Every structure is written in C-alpha cells, then in structure tokens.
Amino acid sequence: MASDLHIHSAFDRDLEAVxxxxxxxxxxxxxxxADAARALETRDDELAEQVxxxxxxxxxxxxxxxxxxxxxIALRAPIASDLRTxxxxxxxxxxxxxxxxxxxxxxxxxxxxxxxxxxxxxxxAIRRMARTVELQLKDALDAYIQRDAKLASDVRQRDAEVDxxxxxxxxxxxxxxxxxxRNITACMHLHFIAKNIERVxxxxxxxxxQVIYLVTGMMPEEARIKADKTAFAGGDE
Amino acid sequence: MASDLHIHSAFDRDLEAVxxxxxxxxxxxxxxxADAARALETRDDELAEQVxxxxxxxxxxxxxxxxxxxxxIALRAPIASDLRTxxxxxxxxxxxxxxxxxxxxxxxxxxxxxxxxxxxxxxxAIRRMARTVELQLKDALDAYIQRDAKLASDVRQRDAEVDxxxxxxxxxxxxxxxxxxRNITACMHLHFIAKNIERVxxxxxxxxxQVIYLVTGMMPEEARIKADKTAFAGGDE
Numbered sequence: 001m002a003s004d005l006h007i008h009s010a011f012d013r014d015l016e017a018v019x020x021x022x023x024x025x026x027x028x029x030x031x032x033x034a035d036a037a038r039a040l041e042t043r044d045d046e047l048a049e050q051v052x053x054x055x056x057x058x059x060x061x062x063x064x065x066x067x068x069x070x071x072x073i074a075l076r077a078p079i080a081s082d083l084r085t086x087x088x089x090x091x092x093x094x095x096x097x098x099x100x101x102x103x104x105x106x107x108x109x110x111x112x113x114x115x116x117x118x119x120x121x122x123x124x125a126i127r128r129m130a131r132t133v134e135l136q137l138k139d140a141l142d143a144y145i146q147r148d149a150k151l152a153s154d155v156r157q158r159d160a161e162v163d164x165x166x167x168x169x170x171x172x173x174x175x176x177x178x179x180x181x182r183n184i185t186a187c188m189h190l191h192f193i194a195k196n197i198e199r200v201x202x203x204x205x206x207x208x209x210q211v212i213y214l215v216t217g218m219m220p221e222e223a224r225i226k227a228d229k230t231a232f233a234g235g236d237e
Numbered sequence: 238m239a240s241d242l243h244i245h246s247a248f249d250r251d252l253e254a255v256x257x258x259x260x261x262x263x264x265x266x267x268x269x270x271a272d273a274a275r276a277l278e279t280r281d282d283e284l285a286e287q288v289x290x291x292x293x294x295x296x297x298x299x300x301x302x303x304x305x306x307x308x309x310i311a312l313r314a315p316i317a318s319d320l321r322t323x324x325x326x327x328x329x330x331x332x333x334x335x336x337x338x339x340x341x342x343x344x345x346x347x348x349x350x351x352x353x354x355x356x357x358x359x360x361x362a363i364r365r366m367a368r369t370v371e372l373q374l375k376d377a378l379d380a381y382i383q384r385d386a387k388l389a390s391d392v393r394q395r396d397a398e399v400d401x402x403x404x405x406x407x408x409x410x411x412x413x414x415x416x417x418x419r420n421i422t423a424c425m426h427l428h429f430i431a432k433n434i435e436r437v438x439x440x441x442x443x444x445x446x447q448v449i450y451l452v453t454g455m456m457p458e459e460a461r462i463k464a465d466k467t468a469f470a471g472g473d474e
Contacts, residue, residue, distance in 0.1 A: 070324060074316040083311055087303070087327065094331065174425065178418045184411060188428070195429075 011076045018068045018089055019145060025061045025096045026141040030134045032058070032103035033200060037130035040110040040193070041123040048114075051107035058100035065093040081214075088210050092144065095203040099137065102196040109189045116186040119176055122169075126190065129165045129197050136162065136204040143211045152211035155204055156220065162201035169194045248313045255305045255326055256382060262298045262333045263378040267371045269295065269340035270437060274367035277347035277430070278360040285351075288344035295337035302330040318451075325447050329381065332440040336374065339433040346426045353423040356413055359406075363427065366402045366434050373399065373441035380445060386452040392445035393457065399438035406431045 032051050039047040069090050072078070078086055136155050143152035173187040173194075212220050269288050276285035306327050309315070315323055373392055380389035410424040410431075449457050 066324070070320055073310060074320055077314045079311040083307055087307060090324065090327070091331070094328070174421060177414065177421050181415045181418065184414050184421075188411065188425075191425070192432075 011072070011078055011082055014068075014072045014076060015082075015085065015089075018065060018072065018086075021061060021065050021068065022089060022092055022096070023141060023145065025058060025065070025093060026137060028054070028058050028061070029096050029099045029103065030137055032100055033106070033130050033134050033137075033197070036103045036106040036110060037123075037127040037197075039107060040113065041127050043110075043114040045111050045114055048107040048110045052104050055100050055104040059097060062093045062097040066090060084214060088144075088214055091210060092141075092207050095207055099200045099203050102200050105196055106193050109193055113186060113189050116189070117182055119173070119183060119186055119190060122172075122190050125165070125169055125172075126193055126197065129162065129169070129194065132158070132162055132165065133197055133200040133204060136201055137207075140204045140207040140211065143208060144214075147211070147215050149212050149215040152208040152215070153220070155208035156212075159201050159205045162198055166194050166198040248309070248315055248319055251305075251309045251313060252319075252322065252326075255302060255309065255323075258298060258302050258305065259326060259329055259333070260378060260382065262295060262302070262330060263374060265291070265295050265298070266333050266336045266340065267375055269337055270343070270367050270371050270374075270434070273340045273343040273347060274360075274364040274434075276344060277350065278364050280347075280351040282348050282351055285344040285347045289341050292337050292341040296334060299330045299334040303327060321451060325381075325451055328447060329378075329444050332444055336437045336440050339437050342433055343430050346430055350423060350426050353426070354419055356410070356420060356423055356427060359409075359427050362402070362406055362409075363430055363434065366399065366406070366431065369395075369399055369402065370434055370437040370441060373438055374444075377441045377444040377448065380448045381451075384448070384452050386449050389445040389448035389452070390457070393442050393449075396438050396442045399435055403431050403435040 032054060035047055036051045038044065039051065069086050072086055073083070076082075136158055139151055140155045142148070143155060170191065173191045176183045177187045209220055212218070269291060272284055273288045275281070276288065306323050309323055310320070313319075373395055376388055377392045379385070380392060407428065410428045413420040414424045446457055449455070
C-alpha cells in the first residue's frame with residue numbers, strides 16, 4: 001500500500017473504515033446469492049436455511065454503515081465531493097441490503113421448489129444468471145473503491161446480458177407451463193427467482209451509475225430508461 | 238398555522254422546503270399508482286402511456302431532493318436528530334422513486350394486458366389492492382410530516398392486509414392458469430402487477446418504520462422479518 005506516501009485526513013480514515021464495511025457487506029451478499037443458487041441446483045435445504053439466517057447479518061451491517069456515515073457527517077462536516085461520497089456510501093449500502101433480501105427470498109423459494117416437479121435445465125440456467133450478477137455486483141463495488149468510471153461503465157453495459165438471460169427464461173417458463181399444467185407452480189416460483197436475480201443486476205447497475213456520477217459529476221446519458229422487456233413481450237415473442 | 242409562535246431556524250426552513258418536495262413526490266406517486274390501476278381496469282392505453290411518461294418527473298424530483306439534502310447538510314451542518322431527519326428524507330425519496338417505478342411497470346403491463354384474454358375480477362381486485370397501498374403510502378408520509386409514531390405503527394399493521402390480498406390473488410391466478418393454459422400469459426403479467434403493488438406496501442411500511450425510529454429512537458421490534466408468504470405456500474394452500 002502506498003498509504004504512507006499519502007497524507008490522510010481524519011475524514012479519509014473514517015471513509016476507509018466505512019468502505020471496508022461496504023466491501024464486507026458486498027462479499028456477504030455475493031456469497032448469499034451464490035449459496036442460494038447452489039442450494040436451488042442441488043436441492044440443499046440446509047444451505048438454503050443458512051442463507052436465510054445469514055441475511056440478518058447483512059441487515060445489521062447496513063445499519064452499522066448508516067450509523068457510521070451519520071457519525072462521519074456530524075463529526076467531520078464534509079462538503080462538496082466528500083459529502084457526495086458519504087451519501088453514495090449510504091445508497092450503496094441500501095442497494096446491497098436489498099440484494100441480500102433477494103438472496104433470502106431466492107433461498108426461501110428454493111426450499112419450496114425442492115418439493116415440486118423439476119423443470120429441466122432451469123436451476124442450471126438460474127445459477128448461470130446468478131454468477132453473472134454476482135460478478136456485476138463485485139465489479140460495481142471494485143469500481144467504487146477504485147473510482148473507476150470505465151469499469152462502472154462496463155458493469156452498466158453488461159446488464160443487457162442479464163436482461164437477455166431473464167427474457168429467455170421467462171419464455172421458457174411460459175412454454176413449460178403451457179405444455180403441462182403440473183409445471184405451473186414450480187415455474188411461477190422459478191420465474192420470481194429469475195426476476196429477483198435480474199433485480200440484483202439492476203442494483204449493480206445503479207451502484208455503477210453512482211460511481212460514474214461520483215467520478216465524472218454527471219449521470220450517464222441513458223440512466224434509468226432501461227425497461228423490463230417482458231412487459232412488452234406479451235410473454236412469448 | 239402556528240409557525241409565527243415557533244422560532245424557526247434556518248435549518249427548519251430548509252427542512253420544510255425539502256419536506257414540501259417529498260409531499261409533492263408522494264402525491265405524484267399515489268396518482269401514478271391510482272392511474273395505472275385505473276388504466277388496467279378500463280383498458281385505457283392512453284392513460285397508461287401518460288403514467289409511463291410522468292415517471293420522469295418523479296425521478297427528477299428525487300434527484301432534486303437529494304441535491305437539496307446535500308446542500309442542507311453542507312450549509313447547516315446538522316447533527317444528532319436533525320441529521321437523522323435529513324438522512325431519513327433521502328431514504329423516503331428513494332422509496333418513493335422505487336414506488337414510481339412500480340407504477341410505471343404496472344402501466345407498461347397494463348398496455349400488454351389490454352391485448353390479452355381478460356381474467357374475470359382480476360383488474361377490480363388489483364384496483365382495490367392499489368387503493369389500499371395508496372392510502373398506506375399517504376398515511377406513512379403524513380406520519381412523517383406530523384412525526385406521528387402511532388399512525389406509523391398503524392401503517393405497519395395494515396401491511397398484513399395487503400399481503401393477504403396478494404396471497405389470495407396469487408392462488409386465484411394459479412387456478413386460472415391450471416384451468417386454461419390460454420390464461421397463462423395474462424396471469425403471469427397480472428401476478429407481477431400484484432407483486433409490485435405489494436412491494437409498494439412494503440415501501441410504505443419501510444417509511445413508517447423510519448418514522449418510528451425518528452420519533453422514538455428505536456426500530457420497531459419485528460421490523461424486516463415480514464416474509465412473502467407465497468414463498469412458503471407452495472402456490473395454492
């Protein structure tokens with residue numbers, strides 16, 4: 001580390017501490033998503049239960065980040081870009097907490113699904129999608145720590161890939177349901193899982209956009225206009 | 238108004254301005270949900286399109302709230318409960334922006350649904366659910382403005398009602414899908430709509446919890462442990 005070459009203010013030190021919390025939180029959320037997807041694929045109810053239990057630690061960490069940021073603002077009275085950074089940290093923590101909730105919900109549904117008819121290929125496709133958003137989330141947080149607008153921009157671009165995976169799954173589930181009504185319940189749950197994973201991708205994108213804003217002072221052009229295409233797809237086109 | 242009896246600090250004045258923005262944003266979100274639900278029921282594509290267009294104004298207002306809060310923190314350097322209040326405002330604005338997105342998504346799906354088979358009673362039930370969450374949201378914001386922990390507590394309790402409505406609809410949609418595969422596509426979209434409305438209720442609850450925290454200094458006991466029951470319902474119990 002080159003930190004001994006760098007003059008650290010009290011604000012920088014506090015910010016680093018809170019950023020370490022964010023990175024820890026990010027690691028926990030990535031692990032939760034990976035474990036939940038694995039539990040789904042291997043029908044491992046115990047692992048699913050563990051993911052659900054662990055969500056409390058993620059929630060607690062968010063509260064800690066919020067408290068620490070409030071303390072930092074009150075104590076160091078940051079202004080301009082320093083203040084913007086702290087407010088961004090609060091938003092990132094909020095996004096991560098939501099992603100943790102999605103992982104928990106995935107784990108819950110995985111416990112239900114292990115009792116239902118198996119849909120061929122579904123859990124593998126879901127796991128692939130989960131891996132993609134995990135990496136998106138990881139890169140979004142790395143982009144934040146390194147203030148790397150290029151990496152953040154890359155994370156945003158990759159969201160289209162996740163959306164494509166989701167749209168493909170949506171059509172596949174519709175087909176399975178139409179083919180055999182006994183698949184309907186399982187497909188409804190799988191569909192929700194896919195949607196929630198896609199939402200994790202959206203949160204990664206939001207984090208990436210905030211990094212771009214932090215570094216460049218401007219929100220990326222087409223931010224927020226991304227649409228959920230299934231709303232228009234009429235289901236199977 | 239008794240404001241002439243009250244000594245207003247510069248902070249109070251700024252906070253009032255930002256609170257006015259929040260109330261305006263809340264009104265816009267409530268209207269968006271109501272209009273989207275009405276567009277669904279009356280198959281009014283033009284109204285749905287209008288809801289989608291109006292979402293940009295909600296997004297813009299959130300950015301304005303964020304900027305104003307940052308300015309307020311930098312300028313007035315609030316501490317303790319004042320700072321907590323400003324951070325709560327930022328969170329509430331974030332929740333409202335998400336609710337606006339749900340309304341927009343509802344409007345999009347309503348345009349798709351107007352081309353599909355009608356599911357008897359569905360749009361009426363959805364509209365009833367929408368009205369319930371609109372009121373929840375309105376009361377949560379009123380509770381914030383009046384710092385009324387009792388009203389906030391009441392909003393939280395009422396979330397169970399919304400969850401029940403959602404669970405009933407979930408079962409109903411499953412039944413329709415199993416009865417006739419031609420209902421599947423429409424029911425998938427309706428199900429998403431119901432889920433998104435239920436999520437608006439969750440956001441209203443989150444706002445209510447923050448009000449309770451703001452007034453009492455403590456988060457309500459069972460905050461965050463509320464579960465989506467369909468994850469356990471296996472679909473039709």
